[in-house]
Amino acid sequence: MAENTDGAVNGAAQPQGGAQLNLQRVYIKDASFEAPNAPHIFQQQGQPNIELNLSQRVNQLGDDVFEVVLGATVTCKVEDKTAYLAEVQQAGIFGLSGFDEGAREAILSTYCPNTLFPYARQVVSDLVQNGGFPPFLLQPINFDALYAEQLRRRAEGANQPNQGLNA
Template sequence: MAEQNNGAVGADQAQFAIQKIYVRDVSFEVPGAPQIFNEPGQPNLELNLNQKVARVGDGVFEVALGITLTCKLADKVVYLAEIEQAGLFQLAGFDDRTLDMMLGTYCPNVLFPYARQAIGDLVAQGGFPPFYLQPINFEALYAEGLRRRAEAAQGGALPEAGNA
């Protein structure tokens, strides 16, 4: 009887596995080289972050974390570093809400150190001072995304109700 209970508990438990982590796309550009290396001034860094999730099989999802780092000096682009770090994740036994949360927070947290290392390496290999991408709070970004989705749903429902 204990074996049946153990089997039933194991079947009901949520499962998470990393199948593969890989670079989907990478790019580094220094449009003004070599003259840009002699330009005086304080550079300005802009960071853009995006995430894509796609179901690729039964319980298997590809999560891609995109990071674009643009360094500018006045109006000139000094360098542009882009990476799309991806992974295949198997998730089973999660309810819809928890699955969404895992794909929006846990999976990007797994991918982030790889993307951070790649961006840092690209900048250093480009001949620029080291760049250390600070940790990103994916839980806060996910919560903000949920808040925006809720506002959009409410905003979308109110005009329709007003038209009726």
């Protein structure tokens, strides 16, 4: 029998010293729901106004292990009264090895939040519906475009002359 030297095991190709990315765990780091004007808000007539705030932070846990936390805060107001406030911090632990610094930053800023977003979306939806309000689904977010905008702003900031105070 011939010896297999191409790195295949049971017909599946195995990476040989290349970059690797793996999702180790997905979890809810924090979640909260408030309906400060209930039960009166349920009888309020008017068009709801919904505001979404997203945040992201990355914590390095080890040499090639990172925690990415995607924060989503949804505030719904009817006229000037808050109907509800739903906050979720959806987190994941990602292993990244063999990537240069630029590629690692791009993955942590785009791929990782894209992976976490459906989980955060579901938690927000469940909180809102369990709070007695009509179902609400967050619209898809283009994290690639947000990262490109962040890079553009960073480049613009680097090209700006120092605008210090003149004495």
